[in-house]
Amino acid sequence: MKELVSILDGNTFLVSDRRGDVEPSLDFPTGLFAFDTRFLSTWLLLIDGERLHALSIDDAESHRTRYFLVPGEPTHFLDAKVSVIRSRAISGDLSEELTVLNHSGQEMSFTVRMEMASDFADIFEIKDTQRKKGHNTAAPGENSLRLTYRRDAFHRETTITSSAAAQVDRRGMTFPIMIGPHGEWTTRLTVNVVIYGARGQDVRSLLPFAGSRTTAAIEAEHAEFVARAPKLGCDCEPMAGAYRRSLTDLAALRYESIALGVRLMAAGLPWFMTLFGRDSIFTSLQVLPFVPELIPPTLTMLAGLQGHRVDDFRDEEPGKILHELRYGESAGFEEQPHSPYYGAADSTALFVILLDEYERWTGDVELVKRLEFSVRAALTWIDTYGDLLGTGYVWYQTRNPKIGLENQCWKDSWDAICYSDGRLPSFPRATCELQGYAYDAKLRGARLARLCWNDPVYADRLEREAAELKERFNRDFWLPDKEYYALALDSDGSPVDALTSNIGHLLWSGIVDDSRAQRVAEHLLGPRLFSGWGVRTLADDQGRYNPIGYHVGTVWPFDNSIIAWGLWKYGLREEAGRICESMFAASRYFFGRLPEAFAGYERDLTDYPVEYPTACSPQAWSAGTPLLLLRVMLGLEPQGEHLIIDPYVPAGMGRVELLDIPGRWGRVDALGRSRDEGPRRPD
Amino acid sequence: MTEATQQFFATLPARAPEVLRTPVAGTLRIDLSEGHRTEHWLVRMRPGAVEVDQGVEPGDATWYCGADLFERLVTGRAQAISAVLRNESTFRGDVVLFLAFRLFFPSAPGTRDPREVAREHARWTR
Numbered sequence: 001m002k003e004l005v006s007i008l009d010g011n012t013f014l015v016s017d018r019r020g021d022v023e024p025s026l027d028f029p030t031g032l033f034a035f036d037t038r039f040l041s042t043w044l045l046l047i048d049g050e051r052l053h054a055l056s057i058d059d060a061e062s063h064r065t066r067y068f069l070v071p072g073e074p075t076h077f078l079d080a081k082v083s084v085i086r087s088r089a090i091s092g093d094l095s096e097e098l099t100v101l102n103h104s105g106q107e108m109s110f111t112v113r114m115e116m117a118s119d120f121a122d123i124f125e126i127k128d129t130q131r132k133k134g135h136n137t138a139a140p141g142e143n144s145l146r147l148t149y150r151r152d153a154f155h156r157e158t159t160i161t162s163s164a165a166a167q168v169d170r171r172g173m174t175f176p177i178m179i180g181p182h183g184e185w186t187t188r189l190t191v192n193v194v195i196y197g198a199r200g201q202d203v204r205s206l207l208p209f210a211g212s213r214t215t216a217a218i219e220a221e222h223a224e225f226v227a228r229a230p231k232l233g234c235d236c237e238p239m240a241g242a243y244r245r246s247l248t249d250l251a252a253l254r255y256e257s258i259a260l261g262v263r264l265m266a267a268g269l270p271w272f273m274t275l276f277g278r279d280s281i282f283t284s285l286q287v288l289p290f291v292p293e294l295i296p297p298t299l300t301m302l303a304g305l306q307g308h309r310v311d312d313f314r315d316e317e318p319g320k321i322l323h324e325l326r327y328g329e330s331a332g333f334e335e336q337p338h339s340p341y342y343g344a345a346d347s348t349a350l351f352v353i354l355l356d357e358y359e360r361w362t363g364d365v366e367l368v369k370r371l372e373f374s375v376r377a378a379l380t381w382i383d384t385y386g387d388l389l390g391t392g393y394v395w396y397q398t399r400n401p402k403i404g405l406e407n408q409c410w411k412d413s414w415d416a417i418c419y420s421d422g423r424l425p426s427f428p429r430a431t432c433e434l435q436g437y438a439y440d441a442k443l444r445g446a447r448l449a450r451l452c453w454n455d456p457v458y459a460d461r462l463e464r465e466a467a468e469l470k471e472r473f474n475r476d477f478w479l480p481d482k483e484y485y486a487l488a489l490d491s492d493g494s495p496v497d498a499l500t501s502n503i504g505h506l507l508w509s510g511i512v513d514d515s516r517a518q519r520v521a522e523h524l525l526g527p528r529l530f531s532g533w534g535v536r537t538l539a540d541d542q543g544r545y546n547p548i549g550y551h552v553g554t555v556w557p558f559d560n561s562i563i564a565w566g567l568w569k570y571g572l573r574e575e576a577g578r579i580c581e582s583m584f585a586a587s588r589y590f591f592g593r594l595p596e597a598f599a600g601y602e603r604d605l606t607d608y609p610v611e612y613p614t615a616c617s618p619q620a621w622s623a624g625t626p627l628l629l630l631r632v633m634l635g636l637e638p639q640g641e642h643l644i645i646d647p648y649v650p651a652g653m654g655r656v657e658l659l660d661i662p663g664r665w666g667r668v669d670a671l672g673r674s675r676d677e678g679p680r681r682p683d
Numbered sequence: 684m685t686e687a688t689q690q691f692f693a694t695l696p697a698r699a700p701e702v703l704r705t706p707v708a709g710t711l712r713i714d715l716s717e718g719h720r721t722e723h724w725l726v727r728m729r730p731g732a733v734e735v736d737q738g739v740e741p742g743d744a745t746w747y748c749g750a751d752l753f754e755r756l757v758t759g760r761a762q763a764i765s766a767v768l769r770n771e772s773t774f775r776g777d778v779v780l781f782l783a784f785r786l787f788f789p790s791a792p793g794t795r796d797p798r799e800v801a802r803e804h805a806r807w808t809r
Contacts, residue, residue, distance in 0.1 A: 153770040198747060198773035303705070304782045309790040310797065311762065317797065332769030339765035373704035388801040397801055428801050493807035 004030065009063045009090040009218055010255025011035060011266045011273040012193075018054040020067040020086040020096075021045060024119065029126050029270045031118075032094055032158075032191065036274060036328030038126065039158045039193040040094075042117035045086070047071045047100070047110055052084055062252035062618075063218050064089035082108065089215045094191040102179040112175040114189065118158045120149035122328040123271070124336050133333075140168035154329055155196035163188040195327075225251040229290045230661045232630070235654030238588040242626040245592030249618035250287065254294075263297055268596060268616030275325045275340075277302060277347030278410055279621055281354045282558060286624030288361055289631050292662055295358045296367055302351055303374035307342050307381075312399035314342050315408070319381030321347040323408070336403060343405040345386065345396035348378045349437035356444035359452070360638040363664035368452040379445045379462065382438050388428050392472055393489065394438050397428035409434060410559075411502075411537065415544055416551035417488055420497045422543020425490035432485050433502045435473050436509030442466035443510070474513050484523050485512075499528060499539035501559050507566025517570040524563060525575050532603025533586045534560045534579065540600065547600040554597040554612050557583055558621035561628040568632045568648075577650035580629045584653075587626065594622040634658060634670045641665060647672025688715070688750070691757040692724060692735045695787060699733040706730055707783040712742035717750035728783060744776025746784075759789040 006015045012034040016022045022031045022043040032040035045052055052069040059065045066087045070080040081104045088096040102108045120136065134151025144161040145168050164187035166173040177185045197203035226247045234240050253266045255273075266272065267279035280302070284295045307320035314337045315323075326338035337343075352375055359368050368375075388395035398404030405412050409431045417431060418424055446462035449455045477485045479495060485503050486495030503520050506512050512520055523529060528539035534555035538545050544552045560579050567576035586609040587594050595617045599610035611617075633656060635646030643665050649656050649672040660667040713724040725736040748756075752772055755761035763785045766772040774781055 151769075155770060196770060198745075198775045304779060305764075308786045309759070309788065310794045311790065312794065312797075314762070327768060329769070332765055332767075332771075334762075334765050339762060339768055370706050385797060388798055389805050389807060390798065390802065391807065395801070397797075399797055399800070428805060489807075491805040491807060 004028070005057060005059055005065055006269055007059070007061075007063050007065050007088070007090050008252055008269055008273075009092065010253070012090055012092060012094075012255075013269055013273060014040075014088070014090060014094060015270055016043070018057060018067070019045070019052050019069055020054075020065075020088070021051070024117075026126065029123060032193070033123065033270070033273065034193050035195060036123045036326045036331070037156055037195075038121045038123070039118055039156070040116070040191060041119040041121065042115050044115040045069075045084070045098070046113040046115070047082065047084065049111070049113070055083075061219075062222075062248060063091065064215060082110065091215050091218050093193060096189045096191075097186060098189060099184055099186045100177065100179060101184045102182060105181045107178060107180050107183075109176070109178045112177055112185075114173050116145055116147075116160055116172040118147045118149070120147075120156050120329075122330040122336075123273075123326075124328070124330045134329075138170040140170060143168065143173075145170075145173065151329065151333070154332055157192075157194040157196070159192045159194070161190050161192075163190075222248065222251040225254075225291070228293075228662075230667075231659040233655070233657040233659070236584065236656070238584045238592070239626070239630075239653070239656070241592035242584060242587040242594065243592075243630070245587075246623040246626045247290075249593060249623040250283075250291070250294075250620065253618060253620050253623070263294075264301060265294065265298065265620050267621070268619030271616055272619070274327070275301065275322075277322045277324070278344055278350065281347060281350040282562070283620040283624045284354050285357060286558075286561060286621065286628040288357060289636055289661060289663070290627050292358065292362050295354065296364070299351070299355055299358070299367065299371060302347075303371050305340055306374055306377060311342075313337050314339070315398055315400055315404055316342040317381065317385035319348065319377035320344075320385065321351045321378060323347060323405070337400055341404075343396075343398055343400075343408045345394055345408040345431075345434050346410065346437055348381050348386065349394070349434070349441035351375075352378050352441040352445050352448075353437065356448055359448065361663045363641075365452050368448055372453050375445060375448065379441065382441065383465070386438070389491075391430075391493065392469065393430040393476075394434040395428040395430045396434075407431075411500075411551035413550045413552075415549075416537075417496060418498050418538075418542070418544045418552070420499065420542055425488060425496045426492070428491055429488050429496070431488040431502065432473075432477050433505035433509070435469065435477070436506045436511040439466050439469050439473070439511040440509040442469070470511050470513075473511055474516075478516070483516075483519050485520070498542050498544075499523060500542075501529060501535045501537050501556075501563060504535060504559070504563030504566050507570055507572075508562050509566075510569065512570070514570070517572065521567055521570070521572045521575045524567070525578060530578075530582075531555055531600050532582060533598065533609045534582050535563055536600040538600075545600075548610075548612060550597070550612070553600040555586075555600055555609070556597045556622075557586075557594040557625040561621075561625040561632075564629060564632045568635070573635075573648035574650075576632050577648055580633050581650045581653070583625060583629055590617075593618055594625055595619065596622055630656070630658060634672050636661065636670060638663060643668050643670075645670040645672075649674045651675065685750070685754045687754050687758050691787070692726075695726065695733045695735050698787060699728075700731045702786050703728060703731055703733065703783060705783065707779060709743035709777055709780050711780040711784050712740075712745045713753075714745060714747045715750045715753050716747070722750075726784060728780060742776065742780075744774065744778070744780045746772065746774045746781055748772040756788050759791040759794070763788060 014032045015030045031038045050071045055068045069084040085099045139146045147158040149156045195203045232243045267276045307316040320342045322340040323344035325340035330336040331338040386394040396408035442462045446459040449459040487498045487500045488496040538552045546553045564576045564579040589608045596619045597612040637644045656672045659669045708729045711726045715722045723739045727734040
């Protein structure tokens, strides 16, 4: 795969090759996308009929890039008489400043050509755009080209305008130019995208942030986001780099929802630039100690879209929290179920967990009161529709067999849930971490009921149910001969016995019996699961293990951050520290930007972590990972009105200092230091 | 307007205590069009209560919808958010009101309880 360059602002993004060109691609979403629609599928520059070659790229900022180019293929003696600079930025719309420089002492003439087209593909149909049901038109105007797509009332439009005079045809713009000796020529191309809504207006113009801001405004906003976050001072350079990169990426991944007009976090570029229940909740849990203001809009949005009826197409049930919301054509015309889709059996419990965690940090009782009904409905879902078989566990089975998700847990690929020998279990399935989340949600729901809703009877009931669930779970899921928890129960109630990273999520939820925590940790950090770069999704001696299998052998940074949190909860600080160390070490190889997943190869084998071939990057819950790991190392835990700081910094990491941690206590500082170095003597 | 739509609006006040449990407050105007005719319904919502009226006064939000689509929504044969995404129906103003109002729409006719379906096939139930 050719290396690609991406820029983004919220859920508008552009993926091009290293020359800045976009050509129709069937295997990867290249082009300009906004709200799940591709608005440019061809954007290709020619000088005198020739393609250009990249000399260098400046992509230090997430929302803009500069390409330095020369015509033709590079030869040994690069003696270009002409070079080209493409300077582009995304700020709701796309703008590109195209400059041609004449390096010779004579006047030169060139024909500059930009090929332009849009297939208006939905992100779900880029692999097959031939079957689109609507129709495209291209209308050349004065220095402008308008591309439109209509299907019934569904209407999208891309308008490209040039600041310099252009000969416009239906497939692009041509600029016959003359440039004086050592002179230059420039045009600014602006690409406007329009999503038509009520009364023929652009939907985004009705939003408070109005979709498009200047690049200066974006930069100011990003700077403010980073400035509000706590300041990290540390001896460990990879940690400092990862923290900086994470804050930048989290700032860039925020987008404005068409549906609610609030700022939400997109899950990952390029496939997941939208709201996911699970991703947004896990990201929120990771970043809560740093940027708590991100959480209320996420919770409010998820509550506003909570399931209310039984809808087989969308796997919707009353009280369920959504899995995925999309805005494109396939969602609108019900060719895909994302309006929203509810095929997740974990997001409902996680919703309750996040609200409780948020209140512990911020003391925002008002939000807990506002969401009381939604939380009660979520807790009710766990015991009613969630417990498909009436056995006291949360199960899943899609009712949309054609396009619904088979696996409705975070490992949602088709083969992720398997027995040790590689067989696939029957449906419905009850994966172990779903039970852990349900247990935690009940306990946290009980705390909220007592603290904020004045309902001790309900709280007692939830606590009793949680205790019963824990007892039942430790009986039915524990594999005495293997000494770990089964990945799942199949529809017969038999354990699905693969050894997986899911047992780490059990530690995080607290459902693990104290007597078994040490054994679980030994598995997580043992050679079968731990690669040296992190905990693998599936142990390397299992039937389906594949070091580059999406959920059957790769290492996921987000997964590891939750596991580290779980180990810490059970007091296993050294083990948690080893995961922190391995993740920060891995982040160095990605310039601080942890990808969605990397290969499960042994650390000794590859010397560096091998990126999963089509990993999303940046991805929100990978960007959130360094933040949660910092919390784990510093041992940050709210207690009443105070923040407990109980650091355990792994050997060799030196000093870690986090200043201005926000919360109900105002702002406080935390300081930790590796034990090997001991306390510094006072001067 | 069809009988289903009339009946739907008529039952809203009685259903509100059960359906509208979240802290929502405001007036949603629903413009139902059929050919060149448009009916304007006003739905004033607050927690546990709804008042239904007809009139053209502006609400906190306006939802434009064909009478035919609306009938499909109130009988569970269409889904409101996808209709907005495909621009068959449009909306402006406070979206919270729209999200709250959609809670009154029923499941599709003939939808079965997923638990009942799952328990027919699984061998392990209590």
